Amino acid sequence: MLDAALKTQLQAYFARIVTPITLRASLDDSEKSTELAELLQEVASVSDNISYVRSDDDSRRPSFAIERQGADIGLRFAAIPGGHEFNSFVLALLHVGGHPPKEDEETLARIKALDGEYRFETYFSLTCQNCPEVVQALDTMAALNPRVRHVAIDGGLFPKEVEERGIMAVPAVYLNGEPFQHGRATLEQILDKLDAGAGAGEKKAASISAKEPFDVLVVGGGPAGAAAAIYAARKGVRTGIVAERFGGQVQDTAGIENFISVPHTEGPQMAAALERHVAEYSVDVMNGQIASALVPAAEAGGLAELKLANGASLKSKTIILAPGARWRRINVPGETEYMTKGVAYCPHCDGPLFKGKRVAVIGGGNSGVEAAIDLAGLASHVTLLEFDAKLRADGILQEKLRSLPNVTILVSAQTTEILGDGAKVTGLVYRDRESEATRTVELEGVFVQIGLLPNTEWLNGAVTLSQYKEIEIDRRCHTSAPGVFAAGDATTVPYKQIVIAMGEGATAALSAFDHLVRM
Incomplete structure (x- = not known):
């Protein structure tokens, strides 16, 4: 073996x-x-x-x-x-x-x-x-x-x-x-x-709050945040990083085959590599911490304040926001009630639990079609539902999906409710957008794959957000607040890719350093 x-x-x-x-x-x-x-x-x-x-x-x-x-x-x-x-x-x-x-x-x-x-x-x-x-x-x-x-x-x-x-x-x-x-x-x-x-939580919060102000404080431990921390630390400035979990959304990614110079790796392996690389520098890593509010500096040259969910607060001359994104929900009756009881967002994690069962995948983009292909090897039947009139995934993925005998594809299908018996999922209801007919599909699992939602709710009023709740930045990663920069999937930069997030993290750090030099 x-x-x-x-x-x-x-x-x-x-x-x-x-x-x-x-x-x-x-x-x-x-x-x-x-x-x-x-x-x-x-x-x-x-x-x-x-x-x-x-x-x-x-x-x-x-x-x-x-x-x-x-x-x-x-x-x-x-x-x-x-x-x-x-x-x-x-x-x-x-x-x-x-x-x-x-x-x-x-x-x-x-x-x-x-x-x-x-x-x-x-x-x-x-x-x-x-x-x-x-x-x-x-x-x-x-x-x-x-x-x-x-x-x-x-x-x-x-x-x-x-x-x-x-x-x-x-x-x-x-x-x-x-x-x-x-x-x-x-x-x-x-x-x-x-x-x-x-009382352990209070002690931890007090310990964090007692830290001296940083020159650069990074929020988020994904590819953008890790790159920002490394580039800042290499400039010799006092650098800290606050992360709910190091690696961020990368932890939930299976095979990664488009990171240049690395033909193939797995998400958890890349996340571990990011953490190891950051650890080689003098970066104060505060893992397991959730940001709850940002108070930009009141005057030029002042300190910005980052508040944490545990009651702690940190201060810094500059802030780099890299909070990333999370799975988007469909927000229909039954979704919240049956989360972990048949409603799932990670086919790689939870797919094996549905071996021999009937499942649905909601979403016809690359992630949805890839999920349906993977699940077809486990489930007895897979129903893929797409709101649009056609699938949006790459042609090669669509071709593979259509070749599978145990997959049904429904387009112009709007999921309106997830059904259950109180303990587990039993089906879903969708509206045929062409005929307006309402139909029910009996099944045991629903995998939601409709994209990502930026983790920016806590930033309302602190920096300008787009209509999609992304942090608005310029080409140097400046936000609307002086001394506050942003990078990665939570920003208005198009194409949410690991390699792009890393580059933006480096740009944000260099811009933050330039800001420090000019203070």
Whole structure:
């Protein structure tokens, strides 16, 4: 299962293991158990510090625990950790084996200080880009604190559990048997949720507010924000970056094949590379923080203020806005009610949960047609609905879509309602815009793919926004507010592409530096 090149890589990684660890498997007679046993034995063969035993002491089969001699660690994979989760597996081995996690000392101290009993279960899919961040966060906690136990469960291997718990979107996290978190979350966000009411949030906000003013403060950790931070830091000015999660929308992107000089990469890999690159410079990274308001400088040469959702505030001589965008919603009855119960926005993440089921894709652009093509390999039937009279996707994608036998294409179709039984989606209603007839499609899942919406609601009144709520900028990335610049998908720059966002981030940083020089 592991080729020679990968084994060589693993040998280098596993040299960092300082305490012997054991892979303890619980298996049955299934093919998947055989596959897991082969993987674990191969991994164990790479390092003298890793051993493999079969004990069949856990009811979830196939599964395996990662144990450290002389320590009580509750970390288990009910999965064959391939795809996006192979990295999670390797990191778990390193952390249980004594190699320290990359998190800062404050975060590590918060994990070790957790009191009480925390039994986490995370359901994921191997094609989910958002899942590894959550799995790795909880694995880290389990490796450091014996009061935290974590099982990462591949929903595709345990469909009965998924069905019983009504899970229709991943990652889905349960704490002590109760729903805890749906969707992506950083380690800091998970800790904040656990610490709610304990005063930890207030301490974090106070710590942030106590920071000295920045020369350049970047809002957003996507390609534009990362590029801006790097270019600013290279000028030798005091630089900070505030991000809800590093990588931004890139984290939700599957294959990236149009980034010049890189023939192919995955979104999470690029996001990790962005974070590593920024870390090479003296940039104060404040991850897991959400901007809530901007107060531009009251006078020339003054300080702008950035307010955060946790009550903290930061001040800076210049601000670079790179808040990015999020999935646009269709805003019809049933969409909000059935989110994570059949309504989804990431076909790569949640598609495997709809294997053998009927689904719909709303949107006939490239993202919608690509989603329909991917889902057709899993679902029993895919219905694609496009509001316009024709699909807007590239011709080659349309040709591929029309060749699939289990796909129905409906154009001039306006989705008006998503139906459900209170627990899950059961269908959708659409209006035929040519005949005005109203029709119902029975199905179990709806994937919304109608483009992006800029994350700019919090900027109303601070800078000028276009009719589409994009930040208006000139060719030097100036906004309407002196000392405030902007870049990336949240601006009026056409063509929302990673390579363009990076270039705009660099432009914004250079313009901010020019502004500082002239102050």
